[in-house]
Amino acid sequence: MTFTNDDTCPVCGLSRDLGLCVCESMAQQEQKVTVKLERRKWGRIYSIIRFENPGEIDISDLATKLKSKLACGGSAKNKQIELQGDHSLVLEDLLTGLGFPRDNLEVNYEVPQRKRARN
Numbered sequence: 001m002t003f004t005n006d007d008t009c010p011v012c013g014l015s016r017d018l019g020l021c022v023c024e025s026m027a028q029q030e031q032k033v034t035v036k037l038e039r040r041k042w043g044r045i046y047s048i049i050r051f052e053n054p055g056e057i058d059i060s061d062l063a064t065k066l067k068s069k070l071a072c073g074g075s076a077k078n079k080q081i082e083l084q085g086d087h088s089l090v091l092e093d094l095l096t097g098l099g100f101p102r103d104n105l106e107v108n109y110e111v112p113q114r115k116r117a118r119n
């Protein structure tokens with residue numbers, strides 16, 4: 001049996017090992033991204049980045065990059081990245097820097113009000 005290290009992308013036919021595959025950056029170019037803030041348990045604010053159709057995009061790799069740039073905690077699951085804290089001032093620039101066109105970013109930084117206790 002022969003093993004090959006050459007990881008050729010089945011879509012564009014270019015090598016992923018050599019970083020030639022263009023699918024991820026093409027997916028980023030077309031990606032609709034929604035960015036918003038959410039108030040969670042104990043009033044903590046989270047910055048949520050949601051991808052309409054991640055496809056070739058490596059969401060967990062992206063989350064790792066964002067977490068290290070922002071020095072915050074967070075997680076990646078399904079189509080969305082959750083970052084601890086309010087990063088609304090820098091997230092647009094960071095995402096643009098990572099290859100997501102600003103025109104495709106839908107941003108809603110209105111923070112939902114804290115729910116009143118009901119008793």
Ligand SMILES: [Zn+2]
Pocket residue numbers: 009010011012013014021022023024
């Ligand atoms: Zn490809």
